[in-house]
Amino acid sequence: MAFVESIVDRVRQVTGDQRVSLHEPSLKGNELAYVTECIQTGWVSSVGSFVDRFECDLARYTGAAHAVVVSNGTSALQIALHLSGVQPDDEVLVPALSFVATANAVRHNGAWPHFVDSEARTLGLDPQALDAHLDSIGERRGNHLYNRRTGRRISAVVPMHTFGHPVDMPTLSAVAARHGIVIVEDAAESLGSFLEGLHTGNFGACATLSFNGNKIVTTGGGGAIVTNDAELARRAKHLTTTAKRPHAWAFFHDEVAYNFRLPNLNAALGCAQLERIEVFIEAKRELAKRYAGAFAGFDGATLFLERPGTRSNYWLQTLILAPELAERRDEILQAANAAGLMTRPVWELLNTLPMYRECPAARLPVAEDLARRIVNLPSSPQLAGAA
Ligand SMILES: Cc1ncc(COP(=O)(O)O)c(C=O)c1O
Numbered sequence: 001m002a003f004v005e006s007i008v009d010r011v012r013q014v015t016g017d018q019r020v021s022l023h024e025p026s027l028k029g030n031e032l033a034y035v036t037e038c039i040q041t042g043w044v045s046s047v048g049s050f051v052d053r054f055e056c057d058l059a060r061y062t063g064a065a066h067a068v069v070v071s072n073g074t075s076a077l078q079i080a081l082h083l084s085g086v087q088p089d090d091e092v093l094v095p096a097l098s099f100v101a102t103a104n105a106v107r108h109n110g111a112w113p114h115f116v117d118s119e120a121r122t123l124g125l126d127p128q129a130l131d132a133h134l135d136s137i138g139e140r141r142g143n144h145l146y147n148r149r150t151g152r153r154i155s156a157v158v159p160m161h162t163f164g165h166p167v168d169m170p171t172l173s174a175v176a177a178r179h180g181i182v183i184v185e186d187a188a189e190s191l192g193s194f195l196e197g198l199h200t201g202n203f204g205a206c207a208t209l210s211f212n213g214n215k216i217v218t219t220g221g222g223g224a225i226v227t228n229d230a231e232l233a234r235r236a237k238h239l240t241t242t243a244k245r246p247h248a249w250a251f252f253h254d255e256v257a258y259n260f261r262l263p264n265l266n267a268a269l270g271c272a273q274l275e276r277i278e279v280f281i282e283a284k285r286e287l288a289k290r291y292a293g294a295f296a297g298f299d300g301a302t303l304f305l306e307r308p309g310t311r312s313n314y315w316l317q318t319l320i321l322a323p324e325l326a327e328r329r330d331e332i333l334q335a336a337n338a339a340g341l342m343t344r345p346v347w348e349l350l351n352t353l354p355m356y357r358e359c360p361a362a363r364l365p366v367a368e369d370l371a372r373r374i375v376n377l378p379s380s381p382q383l384a385g386a387a
Pocket of ligand 1: 072073074075098099101102160186188189209210211212222223
């Protein structure tokens with residue numbers, strides 16, 4: 001029991017003596033003013049100046065040439081995969097250690113997730129393990145890669161920057177190029193995270209963001225596709241807005257498309273939130289320092305820290321339990337939650353979920369180990385000074 005109590009005490013040293021949730025949005029900037037403006041002007045729905053501004057602000061902040069805002073991160077990924085060439089019955093390489101939406105977006109395209117391992121130093125997809133796996137199961141035919149075991153084409157890989165920590169994208173880019181597959185980054189958790197000075201999301205054909213209520217900035221619900229490819233951005237806008245040809249009054253739609261638009265009301269929230277993103281990130285980085293200090297010299301667990309060459313947004317603070325404590329993880333979660341400290345395990349590995357059990361998978365030793373040892377700690381920016 002001593003270990004369990006000690007972990008709860010160390011979290012308390014940082015959070016203070018209060019009930020705390022895992023992540024609460026901070027809405028103390030211009031959110032109310034901008035939303036009020038929508039209501040007063042009547043521009044609450046699917047077009048409006050905040051939609052245009054949010055797209056410009058996101059492009060500027062991420063350094064991508066284009067941003068297209070949509071209804072959520074899952075729909076963003078669905079469209080991003082489609083526009084990157086993923087076809088029904090293809091396979092798409094996805095980390096088993098991810099949120100379910102990463103795999104769902106693949107299935108929404110009629111393609112199949114093919115689960116791959118993660119690495120302990122990034123918590124994200126392991127490019128070297130992927131390279132070895134593709135060497136063993138892949139077969140090049142012309143410009144395409146096929147899975148020798150299933151006969152299906154492997155068209156894309158989706159690295160996900162777990163809890164804001166960037167995947168090793170330079171190595172992954174080399175591996176993807178070698179095997180002839182496209183990269184689509186699931187950057188839902190990594191707005192504000194950089195790798196070698198470049199914002200995550202700029203390493204592949206395109207990337208997707210989420211502005212769900214628990215994310216580093218929120219629009220209530222929302223997402224975006226970011227890309228440096230002007231044609232892909234144009235297609236993304238068209239396909240997510242019912243494929244309506246621009247016209248002053250006529251309704252002409254030129255393909256079967258989607259209504260994945262982000263309402264102006266939500267975009268207004270996004271503009272106000274993005275104005276304060278650096279405040280949130282500074283607070284989260286400070287919080288990481290405090291947790292790291294509280295767990296310094298403790299044998300049972302360590303705080304996961306950004307690696308050199310990266311700047312993490314520290315979206316969710318992550319404790320890695322010592323291997324010998326893995327089997328006590330649920331006891332730790334039980335004690336912390338009972339004490340009013342909202343802590344969570346990482347997701348169940350996707351390849352173990354009922355709808356994905358039969359999908360192809362590489363060996364997953366690191367993901368399986370991490371899944372038993374990760375505990376996410378209270379991560380709201382308000383815990384370290386942000387209002
Ligand atoms: C890794 C990852 N991918 C995709 C999503 C999907 O985003 P949304 O909830 O906005 O659909 C999320 C978060 O919710 C996520 O964490």
